[in-house]
Amino acid sequence: MSDFTTRPEILGTFGVVTSTHWMASAVGMSILEKGGNAFDAAVATGFALQIFEPHLNGPGGDMPAIIYSARNKKVEVICAQAPAPAGATIEHYTAEGLKIIPGDGLLATVIPGAFDGWMLMLRDYGRLTVRDVLEPAIHYAEKGHPMLPRVAATIKGLGDFFEKEWPTSHETWLPGGKAPEASELFCNPVLAETWKRVVAESESVSGRENQIDKARDAFYRGFVAEAIDTYLKTAEVMDASGTKHKGVLTADDMANWKATIEAPTTYDYHGWTVAKQGPWGQGPVLLQSLALLKGFDLAAMDPCGADFVHHVVEAMKLAFADREVYYGDPAFAEIPMETLLSAPYNDARRKLIGKTAALDLMPGKLPGFEAQYDATMAMLSGMETGAVYEPTMSHLTEKRGDTVHIDVIDAEGNMVSVTPSGGWLQSSPIVPGLGFCLNSRAQMFWLKEGLPTSLAPGKRPRTTLTPSLALFEGRPTLAFGTPGGDQQDQWQLSFFLRYVHHRQNLQAAIDMPLFHTTHFPGSFYPRTRAPGGVMIEKNIGADVLADLTARGHRLSPADEWTVGRLTAARRDENGLMRAAATPRLMQAYAIGR
Secondary structure, three states: OOOOOOOOOEEEOOEEEEEOOHHHHHHHHHHHHOOOOHHHHHHHHHHHHHHHOOOOOOOEOEEEEEEEEOOOOEEEEEEEOOOOOOOOOHHHHHHOOOOOOOOOOOOOOOOOOHHHHHHHHHHHHOOOOHHHHHHHHHHHHHHOEEOOHHHHHHHHHHHHHHHHHOHHHHHHHOHHHOOOOOOOEEOOHHHHHHHHHHHHHHOOOOOHHHHHHHHHHHHHOOHHHHHHHHHHHHOOEEOOOOOEEOOOOOHHHHHOOOOEEEOOEEEEEOOEEEEEOOOOEOOHHHHHHHHHHOOOOHHHOOOOOHHHHHHHHHHHHHHHHHHHHHOOOOOOOOOOHHHHOOHHHHHHHHOOOOOOOOOOOOOOOOOOOHHHHHHHHHHHHOOOEOOOOOOOOOOOOOOOOOEOOEEEEEOOOOEEEEOOEOOOOOOOOEOOOOOOEEOOHHHHOEOOOOOOOEOOOOOOOOEOOOOEEEEEOOEEEEEEEOOOHHHHHHHHHHHHHHHHHHOOOHHHHHHOOOEEEOOOOOOOOOOOEOOOEEEEEHHHOHHHHHHHHHOOOEEEEEOOOOOOOOEEEEEOOOOOEEEEEOOHHHOOEEEEO
């Protein structure tokens, strides 16, 4: 295979930052230059991405992070996926005439989690101040930043809807009634003032940690929560259901929640240990896929050949089928994760991977979970099939929200992999006086009792956000991830397998043609599936496409360089650091020295 890459693999010894926007990566690198560590850099990069890619993430969104602290010498998960509000009950939503939670509007909102997660990371692992990490975002919100073409297209497409149904969003995103043009400077002065006030309130007390806690109070128990509460008491807005609804989030919900630190879920594969968040996110499907694929000689397969694609797709179908039956918030349901990752279970499941594409959804039926299995399958049997649109796919849609990703490593060996999302400009109306909107993560819940993903107050939705951190022979080595909803773990799996078995160059592994299956139910409204469906970049080759079609895969060929937004960073044992970012969509960039 050719060693040609679209970009060089970035090398350095001081630090590396890679993210889904070149200016955000530059912000992160500037924080390292200023004396911050990887955690400080990740926080500043995250707030900058809220400005640069508001159609993909925002202050009202959420984020999980997987981190390695050189000081603490352990891998941990920061859970900033906040739960459903106290008023979010199945009874209330069905009384509103809903059978499925809409993908936008106010009923789709859970407690905003991202801000507290960032502040927790800054306080417990970083060394800079609230002002240090918010100043870049304030600058670009106040002075302006070049509007991405995709953001401009999204706003233009929603302009009439905003004007009619969400006037606060119209005022923010179409200032003076005019949609912004691609690449022109765009400002969000109201958001800049929000962050300035947070900084000012943080500095009303002394001591770095006290200041960070004061900022958290300003957001969750102060003026931000008050503004959200005031707005939601009277707001009733149109959503994807075709009717208007009021939200259920209150200031009390926000005041009583904080981000948490958890142990990761891990799996060992060919000398590597891959760390993901728990089953409140979809992350363990990557681990289950590795457990299934461990029984095949992937190293002998062409990483861009039909055999490789077929085996990876079929393994993912089985892993994601289990996600539908068993994953959810462990605080509310028993999740048989140990069994799902066990050798006996995967040895048996591996036999289901045949020479042709499976068209049925085939979760495992575990002893003691028969009723849960039956209830899930009965519900899914009645769901619609059809096209499954992935937000990252620019050739399908410009109007769905999506996600961003950040990987940072510093000279001390600290590592961050974080996938912020939610609070998209398409999610819900701008909250007056704040300059940002709320999230729509509640659409992950089902309005049916008795499932791990049934809507319930205080329960975390089963998020698709899924950063990755991998240890090689016990040493924290690789941070990687991508936006992409249900596709995140699929693209990461292909990247990781190709890197482990075929490449030692991050950029080369990222540049290879990508694919994903739409066989299982989507996590986003309207929750459809396409049995046997596979989207795959055409540049994988006509012979490969023909071979996969002959095996029964229902292909949707995509133009080359249009699938996925992977980034990755690595630290070698000798301190050499590497980083790479996808050329797809011409936004992501890796920086290092």
